[in-house]
Amino acid sequence: MAIELKKLRKVYGESTVAVDDVDLTFEDKKISILIGPSGCGKTTTLKMINRLIERTSGDIIIDGRSIDEIGVIELRRSIGYVIQEIGLFPHMTVFDNIAVVPRLLKWPEDKIKKRVMELLDLMNLDPDEHPYKYPVQLSGGQKQRVGVARGLAADPEILLMDEPFGAIDPINREKLQDAFIEIQEQINKTIVFVTHDIREAIKLGDNIAIFNEGKLVQYDETMTVINEPADDFVENLLGSDRGLRSMELVRVHDHYDTDFFALELTEKLTVGDALKEIEKTDRRYAYVLNEKKRLAGYVVRKKIEKANKSDPLKKHVKETESIHPSSSLLEAMSLMMTSGLSAVPVVDDRGRVRGVVRFSALMEMFGSVDLTGSD
Numbered sequence: 001m002a003i004e005l006k007k008l009r010k011v012y013g014e015s016t017v018a019v020d021d022v023d024l025t026f027e028d029k030k031i032s033i034l035i036g037p038s039g040c041g042k043t044t045t046l047k048m049i050n051r052l053i054e055r056t057s058g059d060i061i062i063d064g065r066s067i068d069e070i071g072v073i074e075l076r077r078s079i080g081y082v083i084q085e086i087g088l089f090p091h092m093t094v095f096d097n098i099a100v101v102p103r104l105l106k107w108p109e110d111k112i113k114k115r116v117m118e119l120l121d122l123m124n125l126d127p128d129e130h131p132y133k134y135p136v137q138l139s140g141g142q143k144q145r146v147g148v149a150r151g152l153a154a155d156p157e158i159l160l161m162d163e164p165f166g167a168i169d170p171i172n173r174e175k176l177q178d179a180f181i182e183i184q185e186q187i188n189k190t191i192v193f194v195t196h197d198i199r200e201a202i203k204l205g206d207n208i209a210i211f212n213e214g215k216l217v218q219y220d221e222t223m224t225v226i227n228e229p230a231d232d233f234v235e236n237l238l239g240s241d242r243g244l245r246s247m248e249l250v251r252v253h254d255h256y257d258t259d260f261f262a263l264e265l266t267e268k269l270t271v272g273d274a275l276k277e278i279e280k281t282d283r284r285y286a287y288v289l290n291e292k293k294r295l296a297g298y299v300v301r302k303k304i305e306k307a308n309k310s311d312p313l314k315k316h317v318k319e320t321e322s323i324h325p326s327s328s329l330l331e332a333m334s335l336m337m338t339s340g341l342s343a344v345p346v347v348d349d350r351g352r353v354r355g356v357v358r359f360s361a362l363m364e365m366f367g368s369v370d371l372t373g374s375d
C-alpha cells in the first residue's frame with residue numbers, strides 16, 4: 001500500500017513548525033528511509049501516518065483513501081509500529097508482548113499461538129525458549145526482534161519503524177539489518193524507517209527521504225541520492241567517502257541484470273549445437289547450466305568458434321566465479337578485479353543463476369562518484 005503525504009504540516013503550539021508542507025509518496029512494498037538531524041521532524045511525520053499525532057494541515061492518503069476516512073481503529077490494525085528499545089511491556093512474556101494486537105482484535109487463541117510461533121521463527125528466535133521469557137532476560141538484539149515481531153503480529157500491510165536498531169551496538173546492529181533485509185524479502189511490506197545513520201539508510205533503503213528543519217530536502221532512490229545529492233546538506237550527510245561506502249552497503253540483489261544468455265548442458269551437446277544457439281544472439285559468451293539448471297561455467301564465443309564443431313561442449317566450459325544476491329556491490333567489483341571477468345553471475349542459495357552484475361553497469365551506477373574518496 002502506497003502512502004502519500006500531501007502538503008503535510010505539523011505546527012506545535014504557536015509557531016514550532018515541525019513538518020513543513022511535505023509532499024512525497026512512500027512506495028508500495030518498498031523500504032523508504034526518513035533521515036535527517038535531530039529535531040528535523042522524522043518522528044512527527046511517522047506518527048502522523050498512524051494518527052498518534054494529528055496533523056495541522058495537508059493530508060495522508062493510504063491506498064487511495066485519506067486517513068480520516070479510514071478511521072483510527074482500521075488504521076492501527078493495518079499499520080505496525082516499532083520503536084527504539086522501549087515499547088516492550090516488562091511485566092509481560094515475549095509471547096504476550098507479541099500477542100498484544102491480535103488479542104485486541106479478538107483473534108481466537110489458537111490462531112494467536114500459531115502466529116506468534118510463526119513470527120518467532122521468522123525473527124530467528126527460539127520457539128521453545130523465548131516465548132516464556134521476560135524482556136529483562138533478553139539481549140538488546142533479541143528485544144528488538146521481539147519488537148519487530150510485535151509490529152508484524154496482525155500482519156499489517158504497513159510497518160512504521162522509528163530508529164528500531166538505534167540502541168543496539170554496531171556489530172549486532174549489522175546483524176539485525178542483515179536479518180531485516182531477508183525478512184523483508186519474505187514479507188514484502190511497505191516500510192517507513194526512521195534512522196539518523198546514513199550507513200543504515202543506504203543499506204536498507206530502496207528510497208531515501210532527507211529532512212532538514214521540517215522540510216523535505218531530497219527524496220529519491222538510494223542510488224540517485226548517492227550519485228546526485230540535491231545540495232551541500234545532502235552531500236555532507238553522505239560524507240566524503242560516499243562512493244566506496246555505498247558500494248560496500250548496496251546489495252547485489254537489487255542491482256543485477258536479468259538479461260543474460262545461458263545454455264543447458266547435456267552429454268550430447270556439441271560445440272556446433274551451442275554455436276548455433278549463441279549465433280542467434282549478439283552475445284560474446286554464454287553461461288552454461290548443468291542438467292539441474294545449476295551454473296557449470298561459461299563458454300566464450302570466439303574461443304569455441306575456433307574449436308572442432310563436433311567436440312562435446314563440456315570440454316570447453318570454463319569455471320567462473322559467482323556472487324550471492326546478498327553480497328555487496330563492492331564484493332562484486334572486487335571479484336571482477338581479481339578474476340578479470342567483466343561480469344559475474346548472481347547465483348542464489350539453490351544454485352540458480354538469477355542474473356549478472358556487469359562492470360559497465362557498476363561504472364554507470366557509480367559513474368559520477370569519485371571512488372577514491374578524495375572529493
Ligand SMILES: Nc1ncnc2c1ncn2[C@@H]1O[C@H](COP(=O)(O)OP(=O)(O)OP(=O)(O)O)[C@@H](O)[C@H]1O
Nearest residue numbers: 012013016018037038039040041042043044045196
Ligand atoms: N509534543 C511536542 N510539543 C512541542 N514541540 C514538539 C513536540 N514534539 C516534537 N516537537 C518539536 O518538533 C520538532 C520535530 O520533532 P521530532 O520528534 O519529529 O524530531 P525527530 O526528527 O524525530 O528528532 P530525533 O532524531 O531527535 O528523534 C522538534 O523541534 C521538536 O522539538
Ligand SMILES: [Mg+2]
Nearest residue numbers: 042043044162
Ligand atoms: Mg525522533
